[in-house]
Amino acid sequence: MAFTLDFSTPTPLGYFASLVRDDDLLPLFEAAASIAQDEYPDLDVQQVLGDVDQMVARVKRRCPEDAGALQRLRVLNQFFFRDMGFGGNVNNYYDPDNSYLNAVLRTRRGIPISLAVLWLELAQGLGLKARGVNFPGHFMIKINLPNGQVVIDPFTGQSLSREDLSERLEPYKRRNGLVDDFDVPVGLYLQAASxxxxxxxxxxxxxxxxxxxxxxxxxxxxxxxxxxxxxxxxxxxxxxxxxxxxxxxxxxxxxxxxxxxxxxxxxxxxxxxxxxxxxxxxxxx
Structure with a gap:
């Protein structure tokens, strides 16, 4: 019996489907980057991955080999938010480009979730234990350190205290009746997102x-x-x-x-x- 091998390039949707098929193997950054192929049909996702690998290599060179998690976190934040100048697009928040990682890499501007996905990819390269958080109304990043947990707003790079988070939650809680007897701890809003x-x-x-x-x-x-x-x-x-x-x-x-x-x-x-x-x-x- 003869077999025919298919070497055709998958459609953008087919490529995305192959990436998200298995939860255990789902490559978040690659799948997120591939979303932009709907708007940029000639986009080379592998080139985007290569560009980010180069960024990982650059930030790694700034970290001593024996650097602890807190030092690596400080180096990453200095590199990402100050040296590279990534931040929130306050002037055009609803521009679709803010959700396309190739555009975010080019303009250094995005919305919280796109900035977080890029930051998390760099954090993974540095061996940090970081996860995204589906915080109501504003995506966050949390980092587990030996002496506790840090929560960062990827839009600004600001580290947020529990009081800051509680204050940000107040409008959401009031809208949804989550007050008094129905109130829940802040920690429940900081569950890691898959x-x-x-x-x-x-x-x-x-x-x-x-x-x-x-x-x-x-x-x-x-x-x-x-x-x-x-x-x-x-x-x-x-x-x-x-x-x-x-x-x-x-x-x-x-x-x-x-x-x-x-x-x-x-x-x-x-x-x-x-x-x-x-x-x-x-x-x-």
Whole structure:
């Protein structure tokens, strides 16, 4: 029996799917960098990885071999936030480029989560025990040191005390009724986020930008990735279906909305989408 070998280049979505298939082997930085291929189709992700490897080598040369974790952390923060000048894009926070790591490397500007993903890759190269944190409204970094834990705001490089974190949480807690008897400790908001959770948050940031701008084609590209990343997140099928409907592609809209209705738990939401489905089916026929 003869076998045919396929040497064709995978599509950007196929490449992303191969990276996020296995939680234990998921390469966060590479998968995050590959998101930009939707906007930059000629992007060489391996070149981006190579550029960051060079940054790791540079910061490593600044650390004595016997440097402790705290010293390595100080060296990294000096290198990243001061010498390289990375920081938050305060002038154009909702620019999609803030979520594309190739653009962040070029402009040295990003949003908390994209800056954190880059910082974490450098921290890993220095052997620091650092993780991303899905803090409400603002992604954070936490670093475990021999004498305790440090929490850093990747937007500014500022180290945050427990009081700082509590103050930042207050508006979120009030909005969600998490006060008095329903209050919970700050530590519960500092759980480490998995690579899959970080990628989902990055994509949902882009999703919100595209939805606000009614950029349905770009939104659908993001939804494709979210569905690959989170195949059981049925609301993502709903949102992709509604975007297809906005574009006038009723067949794809119906397929996605039927998938949502079949699996959705919320009866109220399911009922609203069933009404929309009836309208779309009538338009199709």
């Amino acid at each position: 690579p899959r959770e970080i990628l989902a948050r990055m994509l949902r940031n882009l999703k919100e930008i595209h939805r606000t701008q009614e950029d349905w084609l770009r939104l659908i590209a993001v939804q494709d990735r979210l569905i690959v990343l989170l195949p059981d997140a049925w609301a993502e099928y709903r949102d992709r279906g509604l975007a297809w409907a906005e574009l006038g592609d009723l067949r794809h809209a119906v397929e996605d909305l039927e998938t949502f209705v079949e699996h959705a738990d919320d009866a109220l939401e399911r009922g609203a989408i069933e009404q929309r489905l009836q309208q779309l089916r009538r338009a199709l026929n």
